[in-house]
Amino acid sequence: MTTPGFSADRPLRVGVVGVGWAGQQHLDRYLARPDVEIVGIAGMEAEVLAALAAEHDIPLAVPDWQTLLEQGELDAISVAVPTFLHAPIAIAALDAGVHVLSEKPMARTAEEANAMVAAARRAGRVLQVAFNQRHRGDLAALAEQVASGALGRVYHARASWLRRAGIPTLGSWFTNREMAGGGPLIDLGVHVLDATLRIMGEPRVLTVSAVTHSELGPRGLGGSGSDKQAVGSAYEVEDFATVLLRLEGGASITLESSWATHRPSGDEIALTLYGTDGGADVSVVDYALTPGRYFGTAPDGEADLELEPLQSGGHAQVVDEFLDAIADPASWAEHDGSLGASRTRIIDAAYRSAEAGTEVKLDDDARAPLGHEQEVGA
Ligand SMILES: NC(=O)c1ccc[n+]([C@@H]2O[C@H](COP(=O)([O-])OP(=O)(O)OC[C@H]3O[C@@H](n4cnc5c(N)ncnc54)[C@H](O)[C@@H]3O)[C@@H](O)[C@H]2O)c1
Incomplete structure (x- = not known):
């Protein structure tokens, strides 16, 4: 070596x-x-x-x-x-x-x-x-605002990664509980959870409360059309999950993830941050690098800004x-x-x-x- x-x-x-x-x-x-x-x-x-x-x-x-x-x-x-x-x-x-x-x-x-x-x-x-995904330039632009103090103390984040029909091949290892460990929560949710905790400064997570659903996958609906190798698995994991996290200091995160649910087409990564002095959000559709928004304290939006994405690292x-x-x-x-x-x-x-x-x-x-x-x- x-x-x-x-x-x-x-x-x-x-x-x-x-x-x-x-x-x-x-x-x-x-x-x-x-x-x-x-x-x-x-x-x-x-x-x-x-x-x-x-x-x-x-x-x-x-x-x-x-x-x-x-x-x-x-x-x-x-x-x-x-x-x-x-x-x-x-x-x-x-x-x-x-x-x-x-x-x-x-x-x-x-x-x-x-x-x-x-x-x-x-x-x-x-x-x-x-x-x-934590290195996406649009998420980095939000992170920069939080780090600059423009939002004050961030007390709530709403994070999601949702797809309408994005099960990574029905019958592949992804849909097998033993091989994958779970569905969209462990696959997509973990990315936005990681990015959100990082942006919020790694707060300690005290409690986790979640509900999972499996409504479309087991009926053979919601496949992405990709061609991962089939392992002949039944649909054994969730196709939608929602989670509430309580953080030390009183802040909270809600996290949603889906591979398949009735919603607008495509793939959407979204993050909303509510802070004591400002808010910010971004909604990324089909991975396109997207400007975020900063919301200041002026109720008429006078202090609002568009947040240019930074360079993505991937x-x-x-x-x-x-x-x-x-x-x-x-x-x-x-x-x-x-x-x-x-x-x-x-x-x-x-x-x-x-x-x-x-x-x-x-x-x-x-x-x-x-x-x-x-x-x-x-
Ligand atoms: N970070 C990301 O953006 C991202 C995106 C997709 C997948 N992933 C992750 O990457 C991993 C793989 O996902 P994928 O979509 O590339 O899956 P895939 O099914 O397309 O590829 C899996 C690869 O593993 C190989 N493999 C399986 N068993 C093996 C063995 N015993 N020895 C050697 N090779 C073996 C397969 O032959 C194949 O080449 C998963 O953990 C997934 O969650 C991450």
Whole structure:
């Protein structure tokens, strides 16, 4: 292994598991970095694998992640496979001394996420989670307003990611509870939850109350038309979820996510922030970079502003931040996956709340042994 101190002369040896949409985002950025050498890729689509290996001169292209890990002599690995495989691959890689960038959601449950963090700490290696949507330029413009103090104290956020017909292929791993861990809440909701908590300054989440519904998916409605590999699964997850989070200090967040519901067509990411001195919102339809709005205290809207989107970072920024962390051994302990695990604990609590029909207190959560103090600032 060549880390630390990698460079174009002594590149970091990286492997990517999963060559679907997500894996290829990671690959694209690594390939653009002169200080990284892609030494191997793994995935079950033989044609895609062969084409990528030929195009980019990748020496090792294998169908399973174990062979990549055993033969790649890797310094770092990106994990972009169905969610049930995130924990086993990440833990095996960390145990072998390999830094890990996991796709979101980090894991299906808090227990799995905690085990991943424990493995990172044991190995003294970096574990990061790919939250690319937090780097959207339009959300960054809202974040800038909050950070400048223009909103005062933000006491409520309404965050949502909603689709009318966006189930990522009916019958694929996404709709299988065992493989995915859940539906749109764990898939899309985790992104807007992450972005919102970040914009609000990482407040502590005290309680989670959620309701989930599954009305369209089980009837074969709401498929996106994409062609993820079918695993023959029934529709086993929710297609709509709504969540209320109580935060330390009295603030609140409501979070909604759907893959399929009767609403305007397309895909909409939306965030509204209410603060003591101002408000802000943005509604992003079909991923188009969108100006947000700032609402000042003047009731006639005199102080209102349009918020120009900043530059979006996406997966390139996620990968760059992962490589930056690897390049700085002093930061490894801090990049132990705690932040990603804290998001997973909230989503896990939401599913348990929905199942039990009650509010779940995060502090009383026996499955969340890592204290919140360790989560913040990671
Ligand atoms: N951050 C984002 O914006 C974003 C977007 C899409 C998906 N994702 C996440 O990325 C992950 C993958 O999603 P996707 O849409 O790319 O899925 P996908 O189904 O398109 O691709 C999954 C890949 O994993 C491979 N795979 C499965 N089992 C394997 C094994 N045992 N060994 C090696 N490879 C194996 C498959 O062959 C395939 O290449 C999921 O966790 C998903 O939530 C993130």
